[in-house]
Amino acid sequence: MTKEQPKDQILQDAPMPVRTPRLTLRPLQAGDGTRLYNAKLETWDSLSQVFSWATGAPDPDQDEIYARKAQAAYVLRQDFSLVGVENATGRHVLWAGLHTHNWSLREFQIGYWVRESAQGYGYAKETTNALVRYAFNMLGANRLVACHVDGNEVSKHIVTSLGFEHEGVRRNSLLFAGGVVKDAQWYSRINAKNLPVINVAWG
Protein backbone atom coordinates (compact mmCIF):
# COMPACT_ATOMS: atom_id res chain seq x y z
CA MET A 1 0.00 0.00 0.00
CA THR A 2 1.35 3.39 -0.95
CA LYS A 3 -0.03 6.76 -0.04
CA GLU A 4 -1.08 7.38 -3.66
CA GLN A 5 -3.53 4.49 -3.78
CA PRO A 6 -7.18 5.51 -3.61
CA LYS A 7 -9.70 4.25 -1.08
CA ASP A 8 -10.91 1.65 -3.61
CA GLN A 9 -7.54 0.00 -3.35
CA ILE A 10 -7.77 0.09 0.44
CA LEU A 11 -11.14 -1.67 0.06
CA GLN A 12 -9.30 -4.56 -1.50
CA ASP A 13 -6.43 -4.45 0.97
CA ALA A 14 -7.09 -3.86 4.69
CA PRO A 15 -6.66 -7.59 5.34
CA MET A 16 -7.87 -9.05 8.60
CA PRO A 17 -7.21 -10.42 11.14
CA VAL A 18 -4.15 -8.77 12.66
CA ARG A 19 -2.13 -11.27 14.66
CA THR A 20 0.08 -10.21 17.56
CA PRO A 21 2.08 -12.62 19.71
CA ARG A 22 -0.86 -13.18 22.09
CA LEU A 23 -3.93 -11.79 20.35
CA THR A 24 -5.93 -12.08 17.18
CA LEU A 25 -7.52 -8.73 16.34
CA ARG A 26 -10.50 -8.95 14.02
CA PRO A 27 -13.50 -6.80 13.12
CA LEU A 28 -16.52 -7.25 15.34
CA GLN A 29 -19.15 -9.40 13.69
CA ALA A 30 -22.67 -10.72 14.15
CA GLY A 31 -22.79 -12.95 17.21
CA ASP A 32 -20.19 -10.99 19.22
CA GLY A 33 -22.79 -9.06 21.24
CA THR A 34 -23.09 -11.42 24.21
CA ARG A 35 -19.36 -11.58 24.84
CA LEU A 36 -19.12 -7.81 24.49
CA TYR A 37 -21.95 -7.47 26.98
CA ASN A 38 -20.29 -9.80 29.49
CA ALA A 39 -16.99 -7.93 29.23
CA LYS A 40 -18.76 -4.61 29.71
CA LEU A 41 -20.54 -5.90 32.82
CA GLU A 42 -17.20 -6.91 34.30
CA THR A 43 -15.57 -3.57 33.45
CA TRP A 44 -18.48 -1.15 33.76
CA ASP A 45 -17.24 0.70 36.85
CA SER A 46 -14.08 1.89 35.10
CA LEU A 47 -15.64 2.31 31.63
CA SER A 48 -18.35 4.56 33.02
CA GLN A 49 -15.66 6.83 34.48
CA VAL A 50 -14.04 7.36 31.08
CA PHE A 51 -16.32 6.87 28.08
CA SER A 52 -19.39 8.91 27.13
CA TRP A 53 -21.05 5.78 25.70
CA ALA A 54 -20.84 3.97 29.05
CA THR A 55 -24.01 5.35 30.59
CA GLY A 56 -26.92 3.52 32.15
CA ALA A 57 -26.41 -0.24 32.09
CA PRO A 58 -25.02 -2.56 29.41
CA ASP A 59 -27.67 -4.09 27.18
CA PRO A 60 -26.96 -7.34 25.29
CA ASP A 61 -29.36 -6.48 22.46
CA GLN A 62 -27.69 -3.11 21.91
CA ASP A 63 -24.29 -4.79 21.99
CA GLU A 64 -25.36 -7.24 19.29
CA ILE A 65 -26.66 -4.34 17.17
CA TYR A 66 -23.35 -2.57 17.71
CA ALA A 67 -21.40 -5.68 16.62
CA ARG A 68 -23.43 -6.01 13.42
CA LYS A 69 -23.06 -2.32 12.59
CA ALA A 70 -19.33 -2.62 13.20
CA GLN A 71 -19.16 -5.56 10.80
CA ALA A 72 -20.96 -3.52 8.14
CA ALA A 73 -18.66 -0.54 8.71
CA TYR A 74 -15.62 -2.78 8.23
CA VAL A 75 -17.02 -4.21 4.99
CA LEU A 76 -17.53 -0.65 3.74
CA ARG A 77 -14.14 0.39 5.20
CA GLN A 78 -15.86 3.22 7.04
CA ASP A 79 -14.47 2.28 10.45
CA PHE A 80 -12.43 -0.44 12.12
CA SER A 81 -13.96 -1.67 15.38
CA LEU A 82 -11.93 -4.66 16.47
CA VAL A 83 -12.05 -7.29 19.17
CA GLY A 84 -8.88 -8.83 20.55
CA VAL A 85 -9.23 -12.58 21.06
CA GLU A 86 -6.69 -14.18 23.37
CA ASN A 87 -4.93 -16.84 21.31
CA ALA A 88 -4.33 -19.15 24.26
CA THR A 89 -7.93 -19.24 25.45
CA GLY A 90 -10.25 -17.82 22.79
CA ARG A 91 -11.42 -15.28 25.37
CA HIS A 92 -12.45 -11.82 24.11
CA VAL A 93 -10.25 -9.47 26.12
CA LEU A 94 -9.88 -6.14 24.30
CA TRP A 95 -11.92 -3.80 22.09
CA ALA A 96 -10.03 -1.37 19.89
CA GLY A 97 -10.88 1.09 17.19
CA LEU A 98 -9.06 2.60 14.28
CA HIS A 99 -11.54 5.34 13.62
CA THR A 100 -11.51 7.13 10.32
CA HIS A 101 -11.58 10.90 10.59
CA ASN A 102 -10.80 11.70 7.04
CA TRP A 103 -10.17 9.14 4.28
CA SER A 104 -8.64 11.73 1.95
CA LEU A 105 -6.17 12.85 4.59
CA ARG A 106 -5.95 9.25 5.85
CA GLU A 107 -6.07 10.28 9.46
CA PHE A 108 -7.10 7.64 11.98
CA GLN A 109 -7.67 7.74 15.73
CA ILE A 110 -6.84 4.78 17.91
CA GLY A 111 -8.74 3.93 21.07
CA TYR A 112 -9.14 0.83 23.22
CA TRP A 113 -10.37 -0.73 26.40
CA VAL A 114 -9.49 -3.99 28.09
CA ARG A 115 -11.82 -6.13 30.18
CA GLU A 116 -11.10 -5.81 33.91
CA SER A 117 -9.75 -9.33 34.37
CA ALA A 118 -7.27 -8.92 31.49
CA GLN A 119 -5.87 -5.50 32.43
CA GLY A 120 -2.20 -5.17 33.35
CA TYR A 121 -0.97 -7.92 31.02
CA GLY A 122 0.29 -5.61 28.27
CA TYR A 123 -2.60 -6.22 25.86
CA ALA A 124 -3.34 -2.53 25.17
CA LYS A 125 0.31 -1.82 24.46
CA GLU A 126 0.71 -4.91 22.25
CA THR A 127 -2.42 -3.96 20.31
CA THR A 128 -1.39 -0.33 19.86
CA ASN A 129 2.04 -1.41 18.62
CA ALA A 130 0.39 -3.73 16.08
CA LEU A 131 -2.23 -1.23 14.92
CA VAL A 132 0.37 1.50 14.35
CA ARG A 133 2.10 -0.93 11.98
CA TYR A 134 -1.20 -1.87 10.34
CA ALA A 135 -2.37 1.73 9.86
CA PHE A 136 0.81 2.88 8.14
CA ASN A 137 1.58 -0.29 6.21
CA MET A 138 -1.89 -1.39 5.13
CA LEU A 139 -4.16 1.65 5.30
CA GLY A 140 -1.69 4.16 3.89
CA ALA A 141 -2.16 6.36 6.96
CA ASN A 142 -0.62 9.80 7.04
CA ARG A 143 -1.53 10.44 10.67
CA LEU A 144 -2.53 8.27 13.60
CA VAL A 145 -3.75 10.16 16.64
CA ALA A 146 -4.56 9.25 20.23
CA CYS A 147 -5.72 11.23 23.21
CA HIS A 148 -6.31 11.05 26.94
CA VAL A 149 -7.57 13.32 29.66
CA ASP A 150 -5.28 14.53 32.41
CA GLY A 151 -4.92 11.88 35.08
CA ASN A 152 -5.13 8.83 32.80
CA GLU A 153 -1.50 7.91 33.44
CA VAL A 154 -1.76 4.42 31.95
CA SER A 155 -3.02 5.74 28.61
CA LYS A 156 -0.35 8.44 28.66
CA HIS A 157 2.34 5.83 29.29
CA ILE A 158 1.12 3.56 26.49
CA VAL A 159 1.29 6.23 23.80
CA THR A 160 4.48 7.92 24.96
CA SER A 161 6.34 4.62 25.40
CA LEU A 162 5.31 3.67 21.85
CA GLY A 163 6.80 6.81 20.33
CA PHE A 164 3.70 8.95 19.81
CA GLU A 165 4.65 12.63 19.93
CA HIS A 166 2.75 15.02 22.12
CA GLU A 167 1.02 17.66 20.00
CA GLY A 168 -0.62 19.61 22.79
CA VAL A 169 -3.87 20.22 24.58
CA ARG A 170 -6.98 20.64 22.50
CA ARG A 171 -9.54 22.48 24.51
CA ASN A 172 -13.01 20.94 24.77
CA SER A 173 -11.98 18.20 22.34
CA LEU A 174 -13.24 15.10 24.14
CA LEU A 175 -16.74 13.99 25.02
CA PHE A 176 -16.03 12.32 28.33
CA ALA A 177 -18.03 10.14 30.71
CA GLY A 178 -21.37 11.57 31.66
CA GLY A 179 -21.41 13.70 28.53
CA VAL A 180 -18.92 16.13 30.05
CA VAL A 181 -16.78 17.99 27.49
CA LYS A 182 -13.13 18.05 28.52
CA ASP A 183 -9.76 19.29 27.39
CA ALA A 184 -7.59 16.41 26.15
CA GLN A 185 -3.92 15.76 25.56
CA TRP A 186 -3.36 14.77 21.93
CA TYR A 187 -0.55 12.72 20.42
CA SER A 188 0.31 11.57 16.93
CA ARG A 189 2.53 9.36 14.88
CA ILE A 190 3.24 10.00 11.21
CA ASN A 191 5.01 6.70 10.53
CA ALA A 192 5.62 3.30 12.09
CA LYS A 193 9.34 3.77 12.72
CA ASN A 194 11.16 2.85 15.93
CA LEU A 195 8.45 0.77 17.57
CA PRO A 196 9.41 -1.87 20.12
CA VAL A 197 10.01 -5.11 18.22
CA ILE A 198 7.11 -7.58 18.19
CA ASN A 199 5.90 -10.10 15.63
CA VAL A 200 2.80 -8.84 13.83
CA ALA A 201 1.11 -10.39 10.81
CA TRP A 202 -2.15 -9.76 8.99
CA GLY A 203 -4.44 -11.44 6.54
Ligand SMILES: CC(C)(COP(=O)(O)OP(=O)(O)OC[C@H]1O[C@@H](n2cnc3c(N)ncnc32)[C@H](O)[C@@H]1OP(=O)(O)O)[C@@H](O)C(=O)NCCC(=O)NCCS
Ligand atom coordinates in the same frame (compact mmCIF):
# COMPACT_ATOMS: atom_id res chain seq x y z
C1 LIG B 1 -6.13 1.92 29.92
C2 LIG B 1 -6.23 0.43 29.57
C3 LIG B 1 -6.73 0.33 28.13
C4 LIG B 1 -4.86 -0.22 29.71
O1 LIG B 1 -4.94 -1.57 29.26
P1 LIG B 1 -3.86 -2.67 29.73
O2 LIG B 1 -3.92 -3.79 28.79
O3 LIG B 1 -4.08 -2.94 31.17
O4 LIG B 1 -2.50 -1.84 29.55
P2 LIG B 1 -1.08 -2.50 29.30
O5 LIG B 1 -0.93 -3.60 30.30
O6 LIG B 1 -0.88 -2.80 27.87
O7 LIG B 1 -0.09 -1.28 29.59
C5 LIG B 1 -0.09 -0.65 30.78
C6 LIG B 1 1.22 0.15 30.83
O8 LIG B 1 1.02 1.23 31.72
C7 LIG B 1 1.97 1.14 32.77
N1 LIG B 1 1.33 1.64 33.95
C8 LIG B 1 0.49 1.00 34.79
N2 LIG B 1 0.09 1.84 35.78
C9 LIG B 1 0.67 3.04 35.53
C10 LIG B 1 0.64 4.30 36.17
N3 LIG B 1 -0.09 4.50 37.27
N4 LIG B 1 1.35 5.31 35.65
C11 LIG B 1 2.09 5.14 34.53
N5 LIG B 1 2.16 3.94 33.87
C12 LIG B 1 1.46 2.91 34.37
C13 LIG B 1 2.36 -0.31 32.84
O9 LIG B 1 3.63 -0.48 33.45
C14 LIG B 1 2.37 -0.68 31.36
O10 LIG B 1 3.52 -0.22 30.71
P3 LIG B 1 4.81 -1.14 30.35
O11 LIG B 1 4.29 -2.31 29.58
O12 LIG B 1 5.67 -0.22 29.53
O13 LIG B 1 5.40 -1.53 31.66
C15 LIG B 1 -7.21 -0.32 30.52
O14 LIG B 1 -6.82 -0.09 31.84
C16 LIG B 1 -8.65 0.12 30.34
O15 LIG B 1 -9.35 -0.43 29.52
N6 LIG B 1 -9.10 1.10 31.14
C17 LIG B 1 -10.44 1.61 31.05
C18 LIG B 1 -10.71 2.36 29.73
C19 LIG B 1 -9.64 3.38 29.36
O16 LIG B 1 -9.15 4.15 30.20
N7 LIG B 1 -9.30 3.39 28.06
C20 LIG B 1 -8.33 4.32 27.49
C21 LIG B 1 -9.00 5.61 27.17
S1 LIG B 1 -7.82 6.80 26.57
